[in-house]
Amino acid sequence: MRNSCKFADNYILANMSLKPKDNSPLQAADLLNNTSNRKLYIETYGCQMNVSDSEVVVSIMQENGVGYTSEIEKADIILVNTCSIRENAEQRIWGRLDVFRQIKKRKPDLLVGVIGCMAERLKEKLLEKEKLVDLVIGPDAYRELPSLVEEAGTGQRAINVLLSREETYADISPVRTDKNRVSAFVAIMRGCNNFCSYCVVPYTRGEERSRNPESILREIGELDEKGYREVTLLGQNVNSYRWGNREATEKLDFSGLLEKASVNYPGMRFRFSTSHPRDISDKLLNTIANHSNICRHLHLPAQSGSSRILKLMNRGYSREQYLDRVGAIRRIIPGCAISTDIIAGFCSESETDHKQTLSLMEEAGYDFAFMFKYSERPDTDAAKKLKDDVSEEVKTRRLNEIIELQGSLSAKSKEADLGKTFEVLVEGTSKKSQRELYGRTSQNKVVVFPAGDHKPGDYVNISVTRFTPATLIGVQEATGT
Numbered sequence: 001m002r003n004s005c006k007f008a009d010n011y012i013l014a015n016m017s018l019k020p021k022d023n024s025p026l027q028a029a030d031l032l033n034n035t036s037n038r039k040l041y042i043e044t045y046g047c048q049m050n051v052s053d054s055e056v057v058v059s060i061m062q063e064n065g066v067g068y069t070s071e072i073e074k075a076d077i078i079l080v081n082t083c084s085i086r087e088n089a090e091q092r093i094w095g096r097l098d099v100f101r102q103i104k105k106r107k108p109d110l111l112v113g114v115i116g117c118m119a120e121r122l123k124e125k126l127l128e129k130e131k132l133v134d135l136v137i138g139p140d141a142y143r144e145l146p147s148l149v150e151e152a153g154t155g156q157r158a159i160n161v162l163l164s165r166e167e168t169y170a171d172i173s174p175v176r177t178d179k180n181r182v183s184a185f186v187a188i189m190r191g192c193n194n195f196c197s198y199c200v201v202p203y204t205r206g207e208e209r210s211r212n213p214e215s216i217l218r219e220i221g222e223l224d225e226k227g228y229r230e231v232t233l234l235g236q237n238v239n240s241y242r243w244g245n246r247e248a249t250e251k252l253d254f255s256g257l258l259e260k261a262s263v264n265y266p267g268m269r270f271r272f273s274t275s276h277p278r279d280i281s282d283k284l285l286n287t288i289a290n291h292s293n294i295c296r297h298l299h300l301p302a303q304s305g306s307s308r309i310l311k312l313m314n315r316g317y318s319r320e321q322y323l324d325r326v327g328a329i330r331r332i333i334p335g336c337a338i339s340t341d342i343i344a345g346f347c348s349e350s351e352t353d354h355k356q357t358l359s360l361m362e363e364a365g366y367d368f369a370f371m372f373k374y375s376e377r378p379d380t381d382a383a384k385k386l387k388d389d390v391s392e393e394v395k396t397r398r399l400n401e402i403i404e405l406q407g408s409l410s411a412k413s414k415e416a417d418l419g420k421t422f423e424v425l426v427e428g429t430s431k432k433s434q435r436e437l438y439g440r441t442s443q444n445k446v447v448v449f450p451a452g453d454h455k456p457g458d459y460v461n462i463s464v465t466r467f468t469p470a471t472l473i474g475v476q477e478a479t480g481t
């Protein structure tokens with residue numbers, strides 16, 4: 001199975017088209033000398049949060065009169081929004097920077113910037129390497145982009161990697177990048193305080209902070225007005241969303257926010273990512289169960305099935321506690337899909353630990369999973385205190401066993417859908433045939449079916465007739481007379 005989206009190593013190329021706001025170009029020309037005709041090209045790697053951040057970046061640049069191009073050759077500024085989660089994610093970005101260098105040889109005024117997690121991790125080191133990069137901007141400094149572009153344009157070192165305790169970009173209206181205008185990401189918090197021992201995110205994205213609920217609901221309302229039908233609420237650990245200080249009369253937690261969103265926008269479907277197994281309360285599960293427009297899918301990263309390894313990972317739960325939460329999901333939300341993230345070959349992982357991961361996967365019966373080999377990240381607790389002592393061969397073999405098992409669990413999960421009817425939100429035309437559409441069930445499974453009169457944004461009841469390794473295939477449920 002291929003990894004996709006969340007922090008995966010394959011990249012998501014965000015194709016963003018920009019229309020300048022009616023009154024913005026002139027002001028922009030004042031703000032950014034000689035840049036009103038400039039064009040930005042942006043490539044986004046890594047997680048959904050990076051996709052969401054790129055939408056913020058395009059919005060900030062747009063407000064300052066910098067247009068957008070999807071053609072790299074037409075760009076005056078190239079930004080690459082980067083991921084540091086595994087070493088091969090960073091390797092891929094170095095490869096891209098080499099490609100940009102070739103373009104720069106032909107076009108000396110071109111500015112190349114690295115933004116996101118790799119900018120935060122490597123800081124000025126990125127500016128030192130053979131003039132590959134002109135700008136380095138961390139995830140909390142995007143408001144400084146226009147002035148840093150100016151600085152870089154005059155040949156100065158342009159860098160801002162300061163992390164913030166407050167920045168949530170709450171007031172910025174992201175420029176949406178999707179073509180079908182059906183589903184969108186809305187960031188509800190930034191950063192992470194969990195410090196799982198293998199993970200670089202708390203260092204690159206800083207402390208956890210929640211976004212003002214009013215601005216979240218306003219953004220959802222704008223999407224609703226534009227005809228969007230699905231919102232994914234994003235955060236590194238959405239279950240620890242909190243709004244309101246100690247004195248506040250009204251406090252809001254994640255289940256409260258989710259409830260408000262689903263009640264205020266009944267025509268919209270809600271998803272969220274990611275949930276930490278330690279924080280997934282019965283209260284949240286009941287909120288999901290009580291609202292049909294909150295999707296029946298939870299992404300609950302287990303990472304390992306061995307309590308000993310989970311402790312070394314600093315995950316804050318044991319195998320038993322994790323399985324207790326899976327049991328609660330099955331009890332409170334029947335028919336809920338569960339997906340996970342698994343890391344193969346973490347420090348000191350034995351064959352017994354690995355077998356426990358396989359057996360946890362079977363017990364949980366995951367519908368799908370993102371699976372990775374452990375990759376040591378500099379300066380994390382695991383890198384400082386533990387030995388990366390599982391050989392590459394063993395990591396590969398264990399990962400292959402995990403992937404194979406998940407293949408059969410995913411097939412089982414699809415087989416169980418045969419003959420059942422699901423409400424599918426149509427996202428677009430199938431790649432294989434103009435006469436077929438594709439969409440997703442509430443459980444986040446992709447379904448392909450004959451188009452009929454339907455169009456993206458419609459909800460259609462589809463009865464599942466067969467399945468391939470990647471998708472369910474179905475027909476529209478016959479409506480009785």
Ligand code: 5AD
Pocket residue numbers: 006007085086198199200301303341342343372373374375376377
């Ligand atoms: N090595 C391998 N996988 C990692 N992840 C996070 N850090 C690492 C690492 N150092 C995985 C975890 C996490 C997902 C986003 O990426 O499974 O849930």
Ligand code: SF4
Pocket residue numbers: 192193194195196199200201202236237276
């Ligand atoms: Fe990384 Fe753990 Fe935070 Fe997820 S919860 S971003 S794995 S530190």
